[in-house]
Amino acid sequence: AHGRSRRLVRSYDKPCKTMRLYFHDILYDFSNSTANSTSAAATKPTALATAVSRNGTFFGEVVVFNDPMTEGKALPPSLEETAVRAQGLYLYDKKEEYNAWFAFSVVFNSTAHRGTLNLMGADLMFDKRRDISVVGGTGDFFMSRGVATLRTDAVEGFTYFRLQMDIKLYECYV
Amino acid sequence: AHGRSRRLVRSYDKPCKTMRLYFHDILYDFSNSTANSTSAAATKPTALATAVSRNGTFFGEVVVFNDPMTEGKALPPSLEETAVRAQGLYLYDKKEEYNAWFAFSVVFNSTAHRGTLNLMGADLMFDKRRDISVVGGTGDFFMSRGVATLRTDAVEGFTYFRLQMDIKLYECYV
């Protein structure tokens, strides 16, 4: 964007940019591969979770992640060096059901895109589809805003889940 | 918003939407009701808090919450099934005084509103009124932005506080 004028494109009916990406989270559980793990519980189980949880809904658990994101559903060959990564935290916040909250950055480092998108919002896991906010961006995504629609695409026990994330930007600066 | 055009309403002197909601936080303290508790300390006291705190200002404590929000001041009959909830985290960040920082979503699931607002900001508790940012929204609050003014409305020991939250949106998409 250096040396030329940036222009705002706004459209509230049709996104100015859409991307479908899959978010892969592999939680370290003390026994699985440290090389493959991409997230870790930052906190111990809370007293409230221990008191009420019958099914591991983990009220109060905070997880830090640095997760690969891919265009297809398959895990990338190298979990450490994918061109798109999600970095930040999620937490669980319900006693009897699964429910989460996310705040993170999507970091693009590919020939197609270089820059970041910053997102936050409630991951209402009991809803089939739920929206979180894209609250800002940098680099190729300078000043972008929009919405990302999440859908749980796969769950394997407590150590792996995959989210389909449809990112729709409604403010783009080109 | 499907099948029709969305239009941006901006107004910087008069909000395009205002809501007054009360935020109720009931912290689990190991002895109170697990059914009624709506938040839990996710972390143990930090070494710094233990070293300096004479009055429980809890520097470094991170609390995860899923708190009911109501139009009136009274606690709702059922703490688990209110139509508006705040989900996210706050933390304490001062050694000699109370001071907090919030990042959370307000989740609306009523006949009046369906969608979320995402907020973050410093809760400067020594100020009578303090503002945090509404940084995005989804559903009925698609792409909204604004400010929320917080006021401490009630405090009962370490286990209950109520904030009056005046949400003012200055960018609405209708």
Added chain:
Amino acid sequence: AHGRSRRLVRSYDKPCKTMRLYFHDILYDFSNSTANSTSAAATKPTALATAVSRNGTFFGEVVVFNDPMTEGKALPPSLEETAVRAQGLYLYDKKEEYNAWFAFSVVFNSTAHRGTLNLMGADLMFDKRRDISVVGGTGDFFMSRGVATLRTDAVEGFTYFRLQMDIKLYECYV
């Protein structure tokens, strides 16, 4: 802004407001001065960090801070009473290298400025310069948005680092 009209100034090539501030973080390590410390690890080392880290990259560590910000590089005489402070959290999220993620508010309480800016983003520490988002503001920074460019300016062991933070607002309401 009371009693007069607010006007939006947008400029995507030249910021409507720029500020260079230095961010000073003094982490309490159990032995240094509690009076001087401005941040504390809120979490214990994660199992994943303990399993893989050879060099203290601290995957999963969450740090809560209330850090002074200054116009010059020197630490302010009083660490508790600077006019500009950064309040929030950072976390480390990489196994073999340093990498961080930030979410915080810059709180201004001086004759020059009164209000807050709210920021979040990936602190890609292996890049010389990296951008995070200014996602909102209050008071003198009502509804502001922009980008902050971070540069590591000094590191002293595990207990002190200084970031140069160039805040550039592209949406200002005056």
